[in-house]
Amino acid sequence: MSLPIVRTVADLRAQVSAWRQAGLRTALVPTMGALHDGHLTLVRHGRELADRVIATVFVNPTQFGPNEDFSRYPRDEAGDAAKLASAGCDLLFAPTVDVMYPAGFATSIDVGPVTSRWEGAFRPGHFQGVATVVTKLLLQAGADVACFGEKDYQQLCTIRQLVRDLDIPVQIEGVPTVREADGLALSSRNAYLSPEQRQVAGQLNRVMRGVIDRLHAGEAVDAVLSAGTKALLDAGFTAVDYLALVDALTLEPLTVPAPGRLICTARLGGVRLLDNMAV
Amino acid sequence: MSLPIVRTVADLRAQVSAWRQAGLRTALVPTMGALHDGHLTLVRHGRELADRVIATVFVNPTQFGPNEDFSRYPRDEAGDAAKLASAGCDLLFAPTVDVMYPAGFATSIDVGPVTSRWEGAFRPGHFQGVATVVTKLLLQAGADVACFGEKDYQQLCTIRQLVRDLDIPVQIEGVPTVREADGLALSSRNAYLSPEQRQVAGQLNRVMRGVIDRLHAGEAVDAVLSAGTKALLDAGFTAVDYLALVDALTLEPLTVPAPGRLICTARLGGVRLLDNMAV
Known part of the structure; x- marks a missing residue:
């Protein structure tokens, strides 16, 4: 079974609205693609909390530093879509950079002290990029719940603070890290x-x-x-x-x-x- | 007729949800109180665009500079409520500072170049405060449309950019300035x-x-x-x-x-x- 894919905010919202009007709850699973079993666990977790699950695949340029791996970050949409379908995902939202950041885009969100140490210190601007794109994805989809892995723990804390501070109407679910047999966290x-x-x-x-x-x-x-x-x-x-x-x-x-x-x-x-x- | 007043986000959302379920559209009119006919024109404009109108009264401390008039800014909730009722407003949301900024609040929004000149240059931090509180009010209420006066023109441009950039699901309406007989803009x-x-x-x-x-x-x-x-x-x-x-x-x-x-x-x-x- 092939997974339906939408690439515009209007198409995404139309689907979520249709589900809501039918009395169905929606879960959102934001990802940057290159999916592994950790991501698929998020999808399965979303299915337990909601009637429909939307995954997003967007390699967000604004959360990569100038010397980081944005251009070589692994991309495989067809493979990702097949994995998502097998995990029970109902829809893939895969926007282009132009859809997410049209000409003239200028806004950024700073979530404060929770972002300043650790990854924030090693990757200046990273969490502003994360906070801004996650806010957009949450508001674009209007889902009831959104699932994030505990593996990126500071990111999860940042998103919880962001959603609480801005009153974004969504429930944030942290999902335990999936590991290889020797304990290595999937990434x-x-x-x-x-x-x-x-x-x-x-x-x-x-x-x-x-x-x-x-x-x-x-x-x-x-x-x-x-x-x-x-x-x-x-x-x-x-x-x-x-x-x-x-x-x-x-x-x-x-x-x-x-x-x-x-x-x-x-x-x-x-x-x-x-x-x-x-x- | 006295105007219903709510002071929590939960009560605000319950009312908007009830109206939505009844098929009614809602307009939001954010204000800092001390209402004059310019504000009441926003309420009347909201009524033309929606079935129900909510006004908010919140003197937002984060948009005032340290030497500005936050503490002496005029406050008269009873007078404001009476004026709003006479203009056809259906609900007043009047939260305390603790409701808007609970302990641990840390997030701020920067809308970029549109905020840097003019008022932004004379009032450092002002538009970050405006952008953050307006985002919160829009996401708290979940209204279909929100009305802002053209009188604070850079603020209106900032809010339009913010809503577009973050994909906040609301229609922003700019409403022409109301003036005294000699041309002075109401303020x-x-x-x-x-x-x-x-x-x-x-x-x-x-x-x-x-x-x-x-x-x-x-x-x-x-x-x-x-x-x-x-x-x-x-x-x-x-x-x-x-x-x-x-x-x-x-x-x-x-x-x-x-x-x-x-x-x-x-x-x-x-x-x-x-x-x-x-x-």
Whole structure:
């Protein structure tokens, strides 16, 4: 069965309106394509919360920095559409850049302190790009619920803050990270890893689980994080951008063991791998 | 007849949803209160476009600068409610600051170049405050149409750009300025004028009409604007923040006579008077 695809906001809204008039609830799953089982889990989760599921595929240029991988980001619409159909998706919204950012477009949204550390510090402007495109997608679709992966945890926190602050009428659902057998979080960028790098990549989550065990045992936060960073470098990671215990909502660092979130970005050559877990 | 008043987003949305389910269209008229006939004209205009009209009264702290008149801005909810009822308004939304900006609120919206000159230059941060609160009000209400006065012309251009850029599902209606017999544009801040200043204030629109006549006659833009500025100072204005011929959409200055907008802000003591007219 082939998946219906719309490319304009008018066509998208017409479908959501028709469903709403028929008494059906709609879930939205925004993606940048290059879909893997993590995305398909979002679609299946959306189906549990709503009667119809719309996925969006849009590689958003405004959330990439000038030296990042926008132009080489993997794109495969036909493959994505087939995967979405098999997961029970009802509609694909795949707009062009001109539809999302017509000539004269000028607005940007800043979600404040939750965006300033961690990924925000390493990728200036990234979360303004995310916040602006997510606002547009949410308002274009007018869905009842929208599903985002916990894998990009700071992004999820940013979107929750954005939706609350601007009173966007949608329910935001965070969906747990899907992992490979060795613990590696699924990510479209894993495709960039060489076979040797892929072996190292699995150590990221293993080291993080070790850090959490030591935090749960009451060891000092600073010492445990330093040891975790050293373990990642010893395992073969090129650099550790950050490994931090943070408040689960504000993402401010925690200096004593407390319920929160362990977040990490480690590099393998030019590839940045993100992961996070509840503490 | 007394006007129903709601103070929470949930109560506002419940009323709009009930009207929508009954097949009724809703118009929104955002205001900061201190209502005059210009506001009531917006309500009457809303009634022509929709079946029900909601006015909002919220003196938005984030659009006032640190040395501006937030604390002394005129407030009279009972008087405002009576005027709104007489103009055919169906509901007043009058939230507190805590409802609009609960603890932890952090998001702001920048609408780009249209906000940078003119009022944006004289009031840093003003249009970010306007854009953010208007986005919230539009998304809180979910009305079909929203009415704004042409009197705050740069604000109207900012809101049009914002709604287009973020795909906010609402129709924006600009409504012509209502004037006193001598041409003075109605404004809540006119209440700050002394009787002597009020006499001078009427010269603002008279001088602008003279400028437009000379532009229509094909005189050089620079010379006409300089003469207009001098005429305002001669008439008794304390200062002229700007008198400019601009593109009607981008607000970029026009240096040769062309269809556009003549915009002006002139001061009388501490009061800034704004006006604008089509050219």
